[in-house]
Amino acid sequence: MTQFNITIDLEELLEDISMSNLNEVSKQMLAIILNNVMEEERNQFMGVDEYKRSNLRNDYRNGYYNREYMTSIGKIELKVPRTRSGEFSTRIFEKWQRQDQSLLLALTEMVVNGVSTRKVTNIVEQIVGESVSKSFISNTMKRLDPEIEAFxxxxLTQxxxxxxxxxxxxxxxxxxxxVVSKAVYIALGTTSEGFREVLGFQVANEESEMDWREFLRMLKTRGLTQPELITSDSHIGLKKAIRKEFPGTPWQRCTVHFLRNIIQTMPKKNTSEERFLLRQIFHTSTPQHAREAKDRFIQYVADNPRYNKSIEILEEGFEDSIQYSIFPASRQRYIKSTNTLERLNEEVRRRERxxxxxxxxxxxxxxxxxxxLDHHEAYQKSTRHLSGF
Incomplete structure (x- = not known):
């Protein structure tokens, strides 16, 4: 099988570790690896693998007991193997104390490096004190995939x-x-009680109407019902996909992206008043107030031909950009832009870099x-809902 080597800048990696919120994922990885290492230790002690018969057997398996174990990344729960005679004792805890930081770095590399079997093998061998097979590491790490697949x-019916x-x-x-470019689609939902959840993600060939429709259909198949509002940027394929897959659902054009598009067409210097009037449009809480603020901006710049393009863009996208204003004022700041999703994307981007x-x-x-998954679980554990819901 072809091996891929990825160059890691250690300083950049350590900076990402310090800024990261991947402890839950790292703890899951650590528990899986240590459980498998202990299982391998018991196999070697007994002289026979599980479900195999042998006259050279030294002992019999006797299940597991749960043990909480404190590490530098937090408390994890392990399944410690037992034998009938009680003579088997794992060496993993003593060895782990000496290799804590090395394994933590390896676990982080697993997340940011797409899991290099060779690198993980080297670290696990340091812990166990003897060689382990590549298939052992591969099978261990594959156990993570079902969790992400299930997630x-x-x-989404509950x-x-x-x-x-x-x-x-x-x-x-x-x-x-x-080397090819791939689009990653991500959907973030807010429940009726004001809690956020990562609804789904998908790696696609490109950002097209067909691929967006496939992604939205996947969410519907899993139980997503007709939303009251969908917020996104103004990608043409995405807009068409939303109209076809969720007909009747208002589409909110992200106000942050929209403002940026307009400001890019405005003069660069001496435009502070114009920019203030433009932003005021989206600080209103009713459609009527938004239209009045839009008219004030247009009247202020109408005599300056350098604002013709700005006015054109504003007029064209205005109604789609104020769909948030039909909802209660207490909810509007959460639904008028994709800021929260953008921050989530940036968390992915930091590792991807x-x-x-x-x-x-x-x-x-x-x-x-x-x-x-890590951020979704953080959302699930939060006891604070968005105020106003």
Missing amino acids: SKRS KEYPFVSVDAMYIKVRENHQ VVRIFPNIDSAFRLIGAVL
Whole structure:
């Protein structure tokens, strides 16, 4: 099997570790690895693998007992193997104390590096004190994939998500000996009680209407019902996909993106008053007040031909940009832009910058899924809902 080597800048990696919120994912990885290492230790002690018969057997398996174990990344729960005689004792805890930081770095590399079997093998061998097979490491790490797969395909029927934000980002993946660009679709939902959840993600070939429709259909298949509002940027394919998959749902054009598009066409100097009047449009809480603020801005700049393009863009996208204003004022700041989703994308991007080029789709799916799962679980554990819901 072809091996892919990815160059890691250690200082950049350590900076990402310090800024990261991947402890939950790292703890899951650590528990899986240590459980498998202890299982391998018991096999060697007994002289026979599980479900195998042998006259050279030294003992019999006797299940497991749970043990909480404190590490530098927090408390983890392990399944410690037992034998009938009680003579088996794992060496993992003593060895782990000496290799804590090394394994933590390796675990972080697993997340940001798409899991390099060779690198993980080297670290696990340091802990166990003897060689382990590549298949052992590969099988261990593959156990993470079902968790991410289950997260990406979980049912959405238990809750209602009246507000949904969708966005795309681009990554580079090595495919057929070439580096190609892939689109990553991410959907963030807000429940009726004001709690956020990562609804789903998908790695697609490009940002097109067909791919966006496939992504939205996947969410519907998993149980997403008609939202009250969908917020996104103004990508043409995405807009068409929303209209076709969720007919009747208002589309909110992200006000942050929209303002940026308008400001880019305005003169660069001496425009503070014009920019203030423009931003006031989206600080209003009713459609009528927004229209009045728009008229004030247009009247102020109408005599200056340098604002013709700005006025044209504003007029064209105005109604789509104030759909938030039909909802209660207490909810509007959460639904008028994709800011929260943009911040989530940036969390993915920080790890992706370390990798630069993913060796394959599976490694991209694993990294992005791990980051999103970590944030989703943080949302789930939060006891604070968005005020106003």
